[in-house]
């Protein structure tokens with residue numbers, strides 16, 4: 001149990017002080033609580049000796065005890081709530097921040113559902129109950145201990161019995177926690193799987209509908225729900241016997257106290273007033289301890305939740321050694337770069353140079369590694385061996401932020417946030433003015449369709465930009481990149497979502513974006529490839545040809561084959 005308490009304390013981060021304060025207040029509550037025994041002892045002494053006059057101090061002590069407890073309860077709950085919300089908010093922000101610097105491989109191993117579940121469900125559990133549990137458990141034990149000390153003043157033998165009760169109860173709690181530590185993580189995994197299944201169910205709805213698989217998908221979700229129920233039940237089943245043991249300890253020690261008080265009284269070693277006090281005490285001594293014990297099971301589960309959240313937070317980041325640097329130019333070089341996804345080699349000793357302000361088209365068969373090559377340039381992943389340089393410096397010398405200041409990426413699959421069009425464009429430069437946003441939108445040929453939307457630039461786009469056409473989303477992403485105005489543009493040329501009407505506008509937007517920049521382009525259209533300063537033909541993890549269109553068309557090889565086979569084709573991808 002102490003391990004979990006330490007874990008929560010560690011989790012509190014900058015709110016440790018506040019948490020300590022809540023615990024100190026709770027301890028003061030325990031002292032006020034112990035005062036009631038003093039008052040009771042005095043009251044019994046007065047009543048049995050027939051001196052009613054001394055009742056005033058008794059009432060005063062009781063009043064102080066009750067008021068003190070209420071105040072302590074009020075303040076400690078306030079502090080606990082604040083700690084709970086703020087420590088989890090801090091953690092969520094920290095995780096969000098960290099995810100930006102974690103290699104993309106992490107997202108291969110951990111699905112969206114998994115991460116979402118940790119950041120929402122798992123952390124919500126911590127948010128709602130961690131600090132309260134901690135304070136209640138520590139407070140409950142302290143409270144009972146303080147009452148036992150008060151009893152010791154009245155009769156050391158009874159105080160000792162009371163403390164023995166706490167120790168046996170602690171043992172039973174520890175055993176119960178051991179049982180939860182085996183089943184708790186299973187329940188957690190089942191809950192994460194549940195969130196994952198629900199997300200997948202919703203995200204894949206269009207595919208499910210189009211294949212008429214609603215029923216099968218329902219069953220998959222139902223199985224995950226069932227599994228989650230099973231795990232929760234098995235957790236409960238592992239706790240319940242220990243709850244019974246704890247009850248037995250509490251009731252057993254209460255009975256022992258009653259019996260011992262009577263034995264000591266009849267043996268003449270205890271006054272009647274003390275005996276009565278002990279009889280009353282035996283019923284109320286362990287009340288707080290009982291709540292603390294029940295909470296301790298939750299505490300163990302919270303320990304598993306904290307471990308899960310920390311596991312994301314502890315994932316090594318990429319730019320530990322990076323510095324805030326500005327490149328001396330916007331040229332890029334790959335020197336003998338090798339890269340694999342797991343055991344699968346994708347790039348094998350790739351070398352090339354892209355001089356500043358030139359356009360390089362990367363072409364080749366589908367799955368040849370074009371996207372990977374672009375992603376490595378932006379350091380979404382780290383290379384296995386070799387070096388990628390920007391302005392002559394290894395990209396790992398740069399802090400990720402300072403590297404990304406120099407690169408804008410325009411993907412085929414555009415992601416727009418569920419926010420206004422203006423903010424989506426501003427994402428490239430958060431401090432941009434409205435005039436700058438409009439200027440970028442005009443250059444990217446999207447001002448007109450934006451103005452036709454119900455609220456113009458303030459129109460909120462649906463989740464992932466759902467309410468806009470593919471071409472419109474693409475142009476907004478170009479406006480976003482224009483506003484960022486980075487010297488290097490990585491562009492995955494659109495094949496889909498471009499109808500002839502859109503194409504001219506899209507091309508104009510791309511021309512405006514790429515003017516006077518260093519461009520790496522995954523090119524799909526012959527027209528674009530032709531005008532590139534350099535063409536890299538990537539196949540089987542290697543650059544098999546390089547040169548201008550005029551040079552390559554004269555050589556025998558993949559490029560000439562492509563051109564021959566699909567002269568005016570839109571796509572380069574091989575089936």
Ligand SMILES: Nc1ncnc2c1ncn2[C@@H]1O[C@H](COP(=O)(O)OP(=O)(O)OP(=O)(O)O)[C@@H](O)[C@H]1O
Pocket residue numbers: 108341346364365366367368369370371372373573
């Ligand atoms: N995140 C990833 N994890 C594991 N393998 C991946 C990952 N991304 C891509 N791959 C694999 O690496 C290979 C190269 O993929 P990449 O997307 O770079 O090729 P590409 O040339 O851009 O293909 P396309 O033209 O079809 O987009 C593919 O076989 C792909 O399955």
